[in-house]
Amino acid sequence: MTIFDNELIWFCVLGGVVSVDTEAAWQTMLSQPLIGCTLAGFIFGNVALGLSVGILLQLPYLMEVPVGGCEVTFSSLGALIGAGVALRLHEQFPEKQQVVLFAGLLTGIIFSWLLGKLWRLSLDVNSYFVRAARTAIDDYRFNMLSFLHGAGVIKSFLFGAGLVLVLSIGLETVLRPVIHSLSVGVDGSLWLLRPVMIGAGLATLIRIFVKKKTLPFAVAGAGLATLALIVRTVT
Amino acid sequence: MSATAFDMVRAVHRSFYIQATFTYERMLALGYTVCLLPFLRKLGASDSEMHDILKNNLKYFNTNPFLSTWVLGAEMNLQEQRLTGEGPRLEQVERFRKRISQALAGPGDNLFWAALRPVSVLLGVMASCISPVAALVTTFVTFNMPSFYVRLSGVIFGYRHGLNVVTVTNFDQYNRAARILVKVGAFILVPAAVLMKTQSQTHEWTAVIAVLLAGGIMYFLLRKGWSVTLNLLILLVGVALYASFVAAFSAF
Numbered sequence: 001m002t003i004f005d006n007e008l009i010w011f012c013v014l015g016g017v018v019s020v021d022t023e024a025a026w027q028t029m030l031s032q033p034l035i036g037c038t039l040a041g042f043i044f045g046n047v048a049l050g051l052s053v054g055i056l057l058q059l060p061y062l063m064e065v066p067v068g069g070c071e072v073t074f075s076s077l078g079a080l081i082g083a084g085v086a087l088r089l090h091e092q093f094p095e096k097q098q099v100v101l102f103a104g105l106l107t108g109i110i111f112s113w114l115l116g117k118l119w120r121l122s123l124d125v126n127s128y129f130v131r132a133a134r135t136a137i138d139d140y141r142f143n144m145l146s147f148l149h150g151a152g153v154i155k156s157f158l159f160g161a162g163l164v165l166v167l168s169i170g171l172e173t174v175l176r177p178v179i180h181s182l183s184v185g186v187d188g189s190l191w192l193l194r195p196v197m198i199g200a201g202l203a204t205l206i207r208i209f210v211k212k213k214t215l216p217f218a219v220a221g222a223g224l225a226t227l228a229l230i231v232r233t234v235t
Numbered sequence: 236m237s238a239t240a241f242d243m244v245r246a247v248h249r250s251f252y253i254q255a256t257f258t259y260e261r262m263l264a265l266g267y268t269v270c271l272l273p274f275l276r277k278l279g280a281s282d283s284e285m286h287d288i289l290k291n292n293l294k295y296f297n298t299n300p301f302l303s304t305w306v307l308g309a310e311m312n313l314q315e316q317r318l319t320g321e322g323p324r325l326e327q328v329e330r331f332r333k334r335i336s337q338a339l340a341g342p343g344d345n346l347f348w349a350a351l352r353p354v355s356v357l358l359g360v361m362a363s364c365i366s367p368v369a370a371l372v373t374t375f376v377t378f379n380m381p382s383f384y385v386r387l388s389g390v391i392f393g394y395r396h397g398l399n400v401v402t403v404t405n406f407d408q409y410n411r412a413a414r415i416l417v418k419v420g421a422f423i424l425v426p427a428a429v430l431m432k433t434q435s436q437t438h439e440w441t442a443v444i445a446v447l448l449a450g451g452i453m454y455f456l457l458r459k460g461w462s463v464t465l466n467l468l469i470l471l472v473g474v475a476l477y478a479s480f481v482a483a484f485s486a487f
Contacts, residue, residue, distance in 0.1 A: 024255040027300060029352070029378045034359050038367050047367045055360055060453070062353045063463050067299075067344040073464055106471055113464045126256045130265050130293070133256075137289045140282050142272065145289070149269040152255035189481035192474050195442040198431060199449030200470055205424055206450075207457050208353050213414075214421035222425040229429060 010043045011084055011168065012161040015077065019160020022076045023122065024153045033058040033079035033108075040080060044087035049097075053083040053104050056194070059201025061112070062208060074115035075108075077160055082108020084168045085175065093179055098190035103175050105197065111167065125155055238311055242274055243390045246311065249273075250304050250386055262297035267307070274311050278318045288314065291325055298336035299343025302409070304386045306336050308393020309400045316397070323398070335401060342409035350416035351378055357420060361427045 014036065021031035029035055034054040041050015061075040086104025093100055129148045136144035210218045253266035268289055275285060298306060310332060316322025323331070359374030396403050432443075449470055456466045 023257070025252040027251075027254070027382075029355065029375055032352075032356065032374065034356055034363075034374055035371055038371055041367070051363055051367045051370065055363065058356055059360070060463050060467055062356060063457060065344065065348045067340075067348055102471070102475070105467075109464055109467045109471070123258055126258045127260065129256045130258055130261055133265050133268075134290075134293060137286060137293065140286060142285055142289065145265070145269055145272060149252065149255050149265055152265075153252060156255070183482070185485060186478060186482045189478040189485075190474065191442075192445050192477055193471075195445035196449040196470050196474050197467075199446035199451075200453040200467060202424075202428055202446065203450040203453035203457065204463075205353065205357065205420070205427075207454060208349075209417055209420040209424050211417075211421075214418050217418045218421040218424055221422040225426040225429040228426070 007043055007045075008165070008168065011040060012165045014039055014043065015080055015164025016157035016161035018076050018080050019163075020153055020156045022074065022160075023119070024156035031076035033061065033076060033083075036076060036080045037083035040083045040087060044084075044091070046087055046090060049087055049090055049101070050083050052101065052194075053086050053108065054079065056105060056197040056201065057082065057108050057112075060197075060204050063204045072116060073112040074119055075112040077115050077163065078110075078112025079108045081111050081164060081167050081171070082106075084164065085171045088168065088172050089175060089179060092176065095184055096179060096182065096187045098187045098193055099179055099182055102190055102193055103179065105193070107171055107175075115163065122156065122159055126152055237278070237315060238274065238394055242277065242311070243308070243387075243394065245273055246270055246307050246390050247304055247386050250300070250307060250390075253300050253303050261293065261295050263300070263303065264293050264296040267296040267303065268292040270303075270307050271310060271314070275314060278315055280314075280318055284318065287325060291329055292332075294329070296332065296336060298340045299347065301347050301382050301385055302339040302343040302389060303336075304389035305339060305393045305400065305404075306332055308390035308395075309335065309397055310393075311390075312394045312397035331398060338401070338406055342406050342413070345413040346409045346416070347382060350413040350420070351381065354416050354420045354423075357423055357427050361423065361430055364430050364433075 018031045018036045020026065021028060034051075037054030037057070038047060038051045041047040041054075044050070057075065057079040061073070061079070064072040064075065066072050082104040085107045086100050089100045089103060090097070129152055133145050133148050136142070136148070249270040253263050253270060256265040257263060271292060272289075275288060280288065296306075310328065313322050313328050313331065317325070317328065322328075355374050355377035358377050359370045362373035363370035392404060393400050432446075452470065453466050456469070457463075
């Protein structure tokens with residue numbers, strides 16, 4: 001596998017789209033880890049792993065609500081980078097599934113946080129665009145406004161695509177020897193990873209949905225699920 | 236009334252990009268101004284009128300992006316009246332814009348970010364048991380159908396009613412919708428968890444205990460106000476320590 005291949009180019013485009021959907025435009029859920037990571041799975045030919053990383057990172061980060069310009073992590077791009085790392089490493093170490101998943105989740109979480117901090121730089125560029133727009137209005141160059149605003153979208157795309165490119169290659173290069181040095185036995189003992197992450201996700205969902213007023217609905221849903229399980233077992 | 240269906244669709248289309256130049260100082264001001272620009276041109280505003288309106292718009296604007304079209308539609312109506320010499324003064328338009336955008340921000344965030352997003356993700360997770368494509372389509376459609384409807388209806392109602400949009404529309408309907416969605420989320424939560432469990436490869440009781448233990452820790456720490464990142468890192472460190480302990484023990 002060469003460093004630059006078609007998969008990586010499409011993955012960078014996806015990174016740009018995810019970045020735009022998160023911070024600049026659309027807000028169509030394309031950027032949510034569940035969708036972004038699954039699409040990454042399609043690109044690298046391993047949808048199951050992409051979907052796994054997506055679900056495992058999506059659920060806990062639902063706790064963060066991006067409202068009023070409050071500071072949150074950049075979980076959409078972070079999760080995509082994590083999925084990319086996992087998918088690219090899995091191509092080289094197919095026998096170490098759990099270790100690769102662990103590497104993907106860990107990088108996803110760390111880079112969600114780091115990119116959240118880096119997002120301030122993007123806002124500084126936006127401030128420059130707004131100042132330029134004020135000057136353009138004073139100079140009666142109203143067409144400049146659409147141009148500057150469009151530049152905001154392009155900036156966001158390049159920000160996402162560039163980060164995904166650099167970090168995917170960089171992290172893969174750093175992690176490859178580490179994973180190579182780990183024995184297959186370690187992979188087996190990491191079986192706890194999925195249950196723990198699913199538990200974290202479910203706890204987040206309970207925190208979001210289950211309140212005093214919604215408790216009867218949760219109990220009714222639990223009753224329905226139990227009934228379905230009994231019917232399934234009997235039949 | 237001179238706004239055509241094309242003008243409204245164009246305003247909605249531009250509203251999809253309203254956050255492109257978001258800043259903490261002026262929030263969505265430039266995005267909102269750019270949404271309004273084609274309609275102002277169509278109204279034939281002179282250069283000095285355009286200068287005043289755009290400068291005024293660029294001061295500050297913040298609301299929920301999905302509901303921004305309500306404000307946009309109403310302002311299209313007000314600017315049209317103003318430019319034909321019948322409407323309110325620019326300061327009145329500014330005051331109206333400020334009030335309605337503040338009134339819409341809370342309900343919009345409640346509905347789209349705090350309620351609809353988790354529900355559509357949960358439905359997507361359930362659909363992932365069928366196929367990954369089903370997960371993508373379910374999440375995408377369940378979130379975007381309502382949000383697109385709200386965007387489109389917002390610009391139409393806003394433009395039709397102008398200043399009166401606040402009196403003829405009950406914005407609390409969005410809070411009500413959010414409350415209903417949270418109930419739906421609570422109802423499908425356990426079935427979704429059961430579906431995930433039946434799809435997982437491990438059926439041992441230890442896995443169930445791990446889910447409950449990790450869930451309990453996460454829930455407790457979230458209640459304490461710890462960040463999601465820190466919680467997840469703690470859990471991953473726990474998993475790594477357990478794995479290295481088991482690996483070392485079996486080697487020994």
